[in-house]
Amino acid sequence: MKVAVFSTKPYDRKFLDQANTHHEIVYFDTRLEPKTASLAADFPAVCVFVNDNVGAETLQVLAEQGTRLVALRCTGFNNVDLETAFQLGIKVVRVEAYSPYSVAEHTVGLILMLNRKLYRAYNRVRDDNFTLDGLLGFDLHGCSVGILGTGKIGLIFAQIMAGFGCQLLGYDVYPNPEFAAIAQARYVDLPELFAQADIISLHCPLLPETHNIINAETISQMKDGVMLINTSRGKLVDTQAVIKGIRSGKVGYFGIDVYEEEDELFFADWSDRIIQDDTFQLLQSFPNVVITSHQAFFTKNALNNIFSTTIASISDFERGNPLKHELTL
Incomplete structure (x- = not known):
C-alpha cells in the first residue's frame, strides 16, 4: 500500500525502512497541513508526527483525495480532529506505548x-x-x-x-x-x-x-x-x-x-x-x-517500537484486520 510520510527526518527514514515489509513509502520533509495535503493525493494512508496539522481542513483534503488511514507515529493525538475524521470515514491509529x-x-x-x-x-x-x-x-x-x-x-x-x-x-x-x-x-x-x-x-x-x-x-x-x-x-x-x-x-x-x-x-x-x-x-x-527540543522519546528502543507498531497498523488496515491501536470517539 502507498503511504505518504510527513515531517520526516533521517532517523525516521532509517527506522521506518527497517520496519517496513512491503509497503510503498514516499517521504516528505514538509509538515502535513492544509496547503501540503495535496502531496498525499492517491495515497490510501498518511503517516504523521506530533506537530503535523491533522485538523478538519487537512482531513477534508485528504478524504477528497482518497486517504482512508492516518497513522500517528506517536502517542499524543491532540493535533487530530477525531470527530471530522470519523465523519469522513478516515481511520486514525497511534502508537499507544513505545518506551x-x-x-x-x-x-x-x-x-x-x-x-x-x-x-x-x-x-x-x-x-x-x-x-x-x-x-x-x-x-x-x-x-x-x-x-x-x-x-x-x-x-x-x-x-x-x-x-x-x-x-x-x-x-x-x-x-x-x-x-x-x-x-x-x-x-x-x-x-x-x-x-x-x-x-x-x-x-x-x-x-x-x-x-x-x-x-x-x-x-x-x-x-x-x-x-x-x-x-x-x-x-x-x-x-x-x-x-x-x-x-x-x-x-x-x-x-x-x-x-x-x-x-x-x-x-x-x-x-x-x-x-x-x-x-x-x-x-x-x-x-x-x-x-530540550521534544527529544524525551528519542532512543533506539523507542524508535524501533514506534515504527514496528506503525507498520503493523498499516498492514492490518490493508488486510482488513481489526486495528488494535485505533482511536475512537
Whole structure:
C-alpha cells in the first residue's frame, strides 16, 4: 500500500525502512497541513508526527483525495480532529506505548541537570573555570515529588524517584494500583500536591480539562522555589504564568522538553535565523531554565517500537484486520 510520510527526518527514514515489509513509502520533509495535503493525493494512508496539522481542513483534503488511514507515529493525538475524521470515514491509529522508560529517564535527566547545574558546570570546565560558586544543589533524597498522571510513564518515573529516596505525591483521575503499591507513594488531591511538592512533573495527556493545568492560580499554591518539569505536552503549561513565577521566585527551576508554541520551532534548525517567538527567547535567557527540543522519546528502543507498531497498523488496515491501536470517539 502507498503511504505518504510527513515531517520526516533521517532517523525516521532509517527506522521506518527497517520496519517496513512491503509497503510503498514516499517521504516528505514538509509538515502535513492544509496547503501540503495535496502531496498525499492517491495515497490510501498518511503517516504523521506530533506537530503535523491533522485538523478538519487537512482531513477534508485528504478524504477528497482518497486517504482512508492516518497513522500517528506517536502517542499524543491532540493535533487530530477525531470527530471530522470519523465523519469522513478516515481511520486514525497511534502508537499507544513505545518506551515509557525513554521519557521517564529524560525527565530525571532534566531534574538532575537543573538541580546540580550540570549545564553550567560543563561550560565552566570547558573554559578552564573550576570554581563552584553558583553550582549549589540539594539532595533529592527526602524531597517530595508531585506526579500529575500515573500511567505508564508516570509510574516508571515514580519508581525511579523512589529509588532516590523521594516521597511521591500522585494525582490521576484513574488511580494506578501499581503507583499506590510503591512504599513511599500516595495519592492526593491537586491542591495538596501543589502545596507539598518540591518537584512537580507532568505526565498527563492534553485534554480540555488539562489544558494549562499549570497556570497563575495553581502556581500560587506551590512552594516557593518549586521545580516544574514538563515532558508531556506543551499546552499543559501557561508559559506566561511560569515566567511570572520565575521572576517572582515562586518557580525556582523550570525544565521542559515540550513547549506551548513548539509547532513552528521544534524539529528544525534555527541556528542561522532569528526566532520570532519572544516568549521562547525570554525563557532561554533565564539561568534556571533548561529546554530540550521534544527529544524525551528519542532512543533506539523507542524508535524501533514506534515504527514496528506503525507498520503493523498499516498492514492490518490493508488486510482488513481489526486495528488494535485505533482511536475512537
